[in-house]
Amino acid sequence: MYSQGEFLAATSTPFPLSAATRPLYEQVLRRRVADLEGVQLRGRCQCSTYLADDGSTTVHGVAIRDQSGEQEALVADLVVDATGRTSRTSTWLETHGYTPPATEELHVDLAYSATLIDRPADDRRMIGMLAEAPRTRGGAVLPVEGDRWLVNLHGIHGDHPPTTIEAAREFAASLPSPVFARFLDEYPQVSEEIHRYPFASNRRYHYADLDRFPDGLLVIGDAIASFNPIYGQGMSVAALEALMLHQTLATDDREDRALRFFDRADAVIDPAWMLATGADFSFPQTAGDRPRGTTLFNWYLDRLLRKAHTDSVLTDAFTRVLSMQHPPSSLLRPGVVWRVLRPGRSGGHSLPREPPHGQPAHPAETTSARSPRTLETER
Numbered sequence: 001m002y003s004q005g006e007f008l009a010a011t012s013t014p015f016p017l018s019a020a021t022r023p024l025y026e027q028v029l030r031r032r033v034a035d036l037e038g039v040q041l042r043g044r045c046q047c048s049t050y051l052a053d054d055g056s057t058t059v060h061g062v063a064i065r066d067q068s069g070e071q072e073a074l075v076a077d078l079v080v081d082a083t084g085r086t087s088r089t090s091t092w093l094e095t096h097g098y099t100p101p102a103t104e105e106l107h108v109d110l111a112y113s114a115t116l117i118d119r120p121a122d123d124r125r126m127i128g129m130l131a132e133a134p135r136t137r138g139g140a141v142l143p144v145e146g147d148r149w150l151v152n153l154h155g156i157h158g159d160h161p162p163t164t165i166e167a168a169r170e171f172a173a174s175l176p177s178p179v180f181a182r183f184l185d186e187y188p189q190v191s192e193e194i195h196r197y198p199f200a201s202n203r204r205y206h207y208a209d210l211d212r213f214p215d216g217l218l219v220i221g222d223a224i225a226s227f228n229p230i231y232g233q234g235m236s237v238a239a240l241e242a243l244m245l246h247q248t249l250a251t252d253d254r255e256d257r258a259l260r261f262f263d264r265a266d267a268v269i270d271p272a273w274m275l276a277t278g279a280d281f282s283f284p285q286t287a288g289d290r291p292r293g294t295t296l297f298n299w300y301l302d303r304l305l306r307k308a309h310t311d312s313v314l315t316d317a318f319t320r321v322l323s324m325q326h327p328p329s330s331l332l333r334p335g336v337v338w339r340v341l342r343p344g345r346s347g348g349h350s351l352p353r354e355p356p357h358g359q360p361a362h363p364a365e366t367t368s369a370r371s372p373r374t375l376e377t378e379r
Contacts, residue, residue: 001319002129002177004302006309011316017323019126019142021116021150025235045072049092050079052214056096059216080218080245087223090205093213101210106202106288108228108280112154113161113168113197116190117183119149127179130230131156133282138230139172139180148190151183154230157285163194202228202277202288204269208262218258220245225269227276236324240268271327304331304340314339 001008034041044067051061051073061075081089094100124143131138136159140152153161153171161171165184172180204225207213221238244264252260278301280286281294301318308314317336320326330336 001315002127003132003305004309005176005306007177008305008308008315008318009310009312011312011319013316015320015323015325017126019144019150021144024145047083050217051075052096056098057214059214076216078216078218078249080220081223082221084222085203085226087205087219089217089219089223096214098212098214099210101205101207104202104204104206104289106277106280106286108156108199108201108283108286109158110154110156110199110228110230111160111196112152112199112230113163113194114150114152115165115168115194116144116148117151117187118190119143119147119187121147129175129177129180130279132279133284135176136283137161137171137175139175140230141180141183149183149187151180153180156230156280157283160198161196163196165189165192165194168194197229199229202226202273202280204273208259208266210259210262213256213258213262215254215257218245218261220265224262224265225273227272228280231276231279231322233272233276233324237268237272240324241265244268271321272324274328275322300340301331304336307340311339 030041033039042064045064048063048065048071050059051063052059059079060077061073062079064072064074066072081087090100090103125141126143127139127141129138129140131154136156138154140150140154142150142152144150153168155161155171162168169181169184172184175181202225205219205223207219207224220241222234224241225237227233227237244267245261248257248261248264274291274297277288277291278294278297281288281290282298282302304314304318308318314336317326317331317333321328321331
């Protein structure tokens with residue numbers, strides 16, 4: 001990973017990381033869910049509203065509308081809103097006599113583009129460079145299924161990446177390391193398509209702060225909080241929230257079940273929100289309410305990353321926080337603080353300005369089109 005002007009030192013304790021294209025994730029997850037007993041997938045329809053009792057104290061299903069406009073009522077013991085950033089639960093609450101959750105939003109005007117290039121079967125290098133103030137551009141190269149790399153270019157606060165290959169090469173060449181441009185120059189594109197995805201803002205609904213919430217309804221994933229995608233936290237947060245949902249359903253009774261789940265979900269969301277918004281607030285253009293301590297935390301994190309150029313212990317500590325294996329508070333352990341604050345450069349092994357070329361820098365498990373699996377990559 002490239003940060004603060006250099007690649008971070010290599011760690012001696014790699015850990016598995018899943019890397020795959022979005023369609024493969026979708027295919028595998030849908031197949032796994034569809035194979036569960038009692039599960040039926042209903043496509044090409046839209047949830048139009050919740051079904052509730054006269055006082056709207058209990059939700060007992062949803063009304064759906066298909067493409068022809070036909071309405072159908074689906075009765076349920078529990079409705080889980082996993083509709084992402086398009087969630088209308090907050091609006092529904094307000095129109096049915098509830099106090100809607102407070103909304104926190106940080107505007108970043110981000111866009112990222114993605115394209116696939118061929119890779120040698122034994123080369124599983126993975127490279128990341130996040131946009132860091134004042135540099136508004138970044139990128140990533142991820143080994144994915146089918147012996148390909150997924151090349152991602154991103155730009156924040158209106159500095160958006162292009163959607164043509166020649167312009168993408170120019171964008172990649174503007175990054176401080178030449179490695180991204182070389183990937184696009186040296187390896188064939190799978191197709192001429194470059195897809196661009198906009199992301200306007202981090203957004204969080206504070207459901208845990210509500211005093212009252214209808215029984216029979218829960219909200220999860222991006223419908224509670226959605227994060228700047230360049231930090232790669234969204235799916236991890238959603239997966240951890242799903243574990244919290246399992247715990248809630250397995251151990252709690254129905255009364256106030258939603259509020260207890262939201263409390264547990266907040267324990268997952270808080271550290272990810274702190275990291276994502278703290279990094280975004282390093283840009284003066286970021287609009288939103290800056291939490292107390294953000295400036296100090298960013299100063300400390302910048303110093304940690306600079307020391308991590310030559311200190312593999314700090315690289316390991318930061319990477320495990322970024323991947324949500326450890327909480328941000330782990331960066332304040334005495335041994336870490338000492339390495340960050342001591343004068344001079346830290347010990348350890350540093351990476352060159354470009355990752356190793358040729359031999360795979362990160363051992364990984366391959367995938368095949370006949371039996372698709374997520375790619376387990378050690379970072």
